[in-house]
Amino acid sequence: MALDMTTARPWPALLDLPWRQPLEEWPEEQLAALPRGLSRHVVRFVRLEGRVVAIKEIKADIAVREYNMxxxxxxxxxxxVEPIGVVRGRLTKGGEPLDACLLTRHLQFSLPYRAMLSQSLRPETATRLIDALAVLLVRLHLIGFWWGDVSLSNTLFKRSAGEFAAYLVDAETGELHDKLTDGQREHDLDIARVNIAGELMDLQAGGFLGDEYDPVEVSDRIIERYQILWKELTAIERFDVGERWRVDERIRQLNSLGFDVGELDITTDFDGATIQIQPKIVDAGHHSRRLLRLAGLDVEDNQARRLLNDLDSYRAANDRQNDDEEQVAHDWLMQIYEPVTRTAPPEMRRKIEPAELFHEVLEHRWYMSEAAHRDFPIEEAARDYIATVLPAKPDDSTVVGVDTEEMPVRADR
Incomplete structure (x- = not known):
């Protein structure tokens, strides 16, 4: 039986991997030591031509379905996560069949929740992860995707200007529909609440999560946050014709939540007395798209919001409100952003993304100014941050603290 490899683009180096061995027996020298989340399947990371590939051993039909999804x-x-391909037709050297493998690109600077919580033992960390997961779930539901296995384990998290951005990493049970029913959405929320509570209880039982956390209370938060977001994005609003300013107010409110309005459905009563509006097409990323357009920086939306605030401050400080916006953004990029992000020595730059580094320097400058009751130039704040804070930061691009797959898990999970 010939090896069958399906990939989005040709990658000959994949042929050099030991496909005739079970994934759990692959030699250590071929593996990348990255933190792994919990999984029902064997998962390993492999470095290949300077990139890291996540490989999951799974039944062939499920692998193909998840790849396409x-x-x-x-x-x-x-x-x-970005799918790379599926490898089927695997046999051991003795001719025994092996499961197929699903290949995805490792999301750089991302962490599974168990690694995130084990290194950040602050009570608010778990709630921020829940908020990020709620935003992800709303986005998926808006396009008609029913997840079927919502959990922290099936999500990766990246830092985004002090908050977190969530990425779906396991679509094995997912289904794509034209539109979800209220029952389908509520089913996903019920699954999320039960799974999250169990995952946090696991961490508490293993001593990796403090008693100040109430797993059930934290898991209930996803319902609250989801419902707030869903209402803002889908609710129909009615108002008098003379209050048309409320259309702009509604758009601004959606933008403040990180969503961009692509189209509004606006109707009036037969007598023209009232107007009804409902966001018809919405998508996340309003701030990130604006920053990409202005400065060519492709970053998380919270990071983009913070960088845009600094860009606006730069514009005001230099009395350039009437100048071309893109030219001001170019000058800010050359004079402020790039010099600050290049201040860190090369061996430290792998610890943190440039946009997150810039955000943390801004935060550090604020704390310095508050303590000294005076302003500090951003260059001075950057030097102080790199000398006093960055060396102690964990390296998000590699192993963080503990192999999360080795953490104890309750026997009933």
Whole structure:
């Protein structure tokens, strides 16, 4: 039986991997030591030509289905891991059949929740992860995707200007519909609440999560946050014709939540007395798209919001409100952003993304100014941050603290 390899683009180096061995027996020298989340399947990371590939051993039909689903979700602009390919027809040297493998690109600077919580033992960390997961779930539901296995384990998290951005990493049970029913959405929320509570209880039982956390209370938060977001994005609003300013107010409110309005459905009563509006097409990433257009920086939306604030401050400080916006953004990029992000020595730059580094320097400058009761130039704040804070930061691009797959898990999970 010949090896069958399906990939989005040719990658000959994949042929050099030991496909005739079970994944759990692959030699250590071929593996990348990255933190792994919990999985029902064997998962390993492999370094290949300077890139890191996540490989999951799974039944062939499920692997193909998940590969196609991930490709579809990426085409729809959703935050999911990038699928690379599927390898089928694997046999051991003795001729015994092996499961297929699903290949995805490792999301750089991302972490599974168990690694995130084990290194950040602050009570608010878990709630921020839940908020990020709620945003992800709303985005997926808006395009008609029913996840079927919502959990922290099936999500990767990246830092984004002090918050977190969530990415779907496991679409094995997912289904794509034209539109979800209220029952389908509620089913996903019920699954999420039960799974999250169990995952946090596992961490507490293993001593990796403090008693100040209430797993059930934290898991209930996803319902609250999801419902707030869903209402803002889908609710119909009615008002008098003379209050047309409320259309702009509604758009601004959606933008403040990180969503961009692509189209509004606006209707009036037969007598023209009232107007009804409902966002018809919405998508996340308002701030990131604006920053990409202005400065060519492709970053997380919270990071983009913070960088845009600094760009606006730069514009005001230099009395350039009437100048071309793109020219001001170019000058800010050359004079402020790039010099600050290049201040860190090369051996430290792998610890943190440039946009997150810039955000943390801004935060550090604020704390310095508050303590000294005076302003500090950003260059001075950057030097102080790199000398006093960055060396102690964990390296998000490699191993963080503990192999999360080795953490104890309750026997009933």
């Amino acid at each position: 991930l490709r579809m979700l990426r085409r729809l602009g959703q935050p999911v």
